[in-house]
């Protein structure tokens with residue numbers, strides 16, 4: 583992993599811990615498992631929330647098929663600038679994932695079939711968790727899939743437990759993956775279907 587990415591995470595974590603939520607980017611193993619569980623279809627519209635330095639973006643772009651559409655939503659302009667530099671093919675919208683309807687409209691699409699999220703849910707207040715999940719559920723058709731990860735220690739925090747419960751309000755089926763030990767810290771992936 584490029585040392586510059588970890589340096590950037592540490593800097594952003596000190597600047598804004600409530601949005602960054604991690605001191606280093608996700609591992610390739612976690613990125614691959616997230617993508618496998620999202621399992622986009624040949625005509626899927628795929629949105630990535632909170633790409634940071636692009637750990638998941640790299641895997642998504644590497645697998646992108648001609649009939650699919652992909653865009654990212656990143657709230658931190660510093661991460662967004664780096665992402666645009668490192669992945670010139672990826673459209674990046676700067677703002678909050680709760681505004682997904684507006685970004686989809688700008689991309690010329692009326693639905694999002696797959697959301698691959700790196701958002702730090704466990705540091706979000708309940709209101710923000712619900713605002714983002716509700717906007718996602720509104721734009722996702724039945725059968726759409728949302729994947730996101732949680733660090734093991736985050737699962738036992740009150741906000742992490744609250745997130746697990748909130749998922750049930752918006753999705754018909756939710757499951758957890760095995761523990762991905764090859765990530766710092768180890769994590770699980772939530773896979774939810776609308």
Ligand SMILES: C[S@@+](CC[C@H](N)C(=O)[O-])C[C@H]1O[C@@H](n2cnc3c(N)ncnc32)[C@H](O)[C@@H]1O
Nearest residue numbers: 601604607608632633634637657658678679700
């Ligand atoms: C834990 S980092 C994950 C970065 C990357 N996906 C990874 O796994 O290495 C969280 C990312 O979510 C972004 N973020 C936080 N709140 C957001 C929001 N409301 N909308 C969009 N992005 C947000 C942060 O700026 C950061 O890039």
